[in-house]
Amino acid sequence: MTMAIPNSNPEVGSGAEATELSDALAGAVFPLSRRELVLVARENEASRGMLATLSALPESQYRNPRDVADGIAALGRPDADG
Numbered sequence: 001m002t003m004a005i006p007n008s009n010p011e012v013g014s015g016a017e018a019t020e021l022s023d024a025l026a027g028a029v030f031p032l033s034r035r036e037l038v039l040v041a042r043e044n045e046a047s048r049g050m051l052a053t054l055s056a057l058p059e060s061q062y063r064n065p066r067d068v069a070d071g072i073a074a075l076g077r078p079d080a081d082g
Helices: 017-022 034-043 048-055 066-077
Strands: none
Touching: 017 048, 017 066, 034 048, 048 066
């Protein structure tokens, strides 16, 4: 089963970061690998910062926007081993 997300998606949380992530992944059809996330974000003209953040995610299959948001949140946690 694949899942496409619109420009605004409550699955990624709220606030400016969530809006930026939602815009970066607009039109994405999940599941996606880290590489595919970066490609979609690049096509959507995401900021350099967002591209760098997505590139820093662990290599994995992300099933939905919430998985991506959780992965990004884990990047900021020193105890997150992936």
